[in-house]
Amino acid sequence: MSTIAAGQLMEYAEKQALAATFLKTQSPATGSTFLHLLTNAASGSVDNTWVLISSATVYAATGYSPVTFGPTTPTSASPSVISNTSTLTFGPFTAGTGATVIWGALGDSATPGSANFICAFLLTSSRTPANGDSLQAAASAFTCQV
Amino acid sequence: MAQGDRYVYDPAHGAGLGEHHAGQLLADRPAQPGQVADAMRGTLAMIEPSKAQQAKLDAFLGRTMADLDMTAGTQVVRLAQSDHPDAAHRAEEEQATGLVVLGWTDRHGDERVTSVTPEYFAEHFAAVQA
Secondary structure, eight states: OOBOSSOEEOHHHHHHHHHHHTTSSOOOOOOOOEEEEEOOOSSSOOBTTOOBGGGSOBOOOBTOOOEEOOBOOOOSSSSOEEEBSSOEEEOOOOBSOOOOEEEEEEESSSSGGGOBEEEEEEEEEEEOOOTTOOEEEOTTOSEEEO | OOTTOEEEEOOTTOOOHHHHHHTSOOTTSBSSOHHHHHHHHHHHHTTOOOHHHHHHHHHHHTOBTTTTSOOTTOEEEEGGGSOOTTHHHHHHHHHHHOOEEEEEEOTTSOEEEEEEOHHHHHHHEEEOOO
């Protein structure tokens, strides 16, 4: 198990990026990416070789639904970074709360079982929403670099 | 939007979606924990913010869970039945979770996606006539 301790590209995305930039293969068509929430522990429990988001423990309260990420244009700097353009808000959660949200996970589908795991983001502050709560992140709160 | 995909949250109890399920008012629950608010204020302070930037951050950090709730009268779209670019993704999500997935815009202008049970949807959301 090759675990990660902070937000970074997963193996699936690293391979895609390398293949595309070395002109080995064509990049996938443009489309939406979705930010999922995970309850995996902050340390030693997210494996960067996981291919699908369903390999992780996905938050499952009623009211929750993964949100469209809406990435910025990568910055002109090295390392170049990409982040969420707008405020992202989940919920309100209405039942089945109690679990603690620790990670954000970017995928190319809204369904964990078919979402390729692109990037994992460790939250600055873990959150345990109660019934009625929403969970909000500011623009640029989720930042990823190669 | 496709015809038949639009609804309005119209609960007989009159409460917000979150408020109803919390069983209490949400105005005393801050939307951001203190640790996050302190970090954001510290980051902004480093760039000597303008008054407008400071006011925008203060407004963001001053939000409560009530500000983020879906209030009665909110118009929603059942994304899986719409012509939204993510409709196929949301249809797959509905099938996987058994929940109804709704897109809406909150009072701050932020695009939201929220799931509700089919029972709650049938009881508290009314179709908007085209």
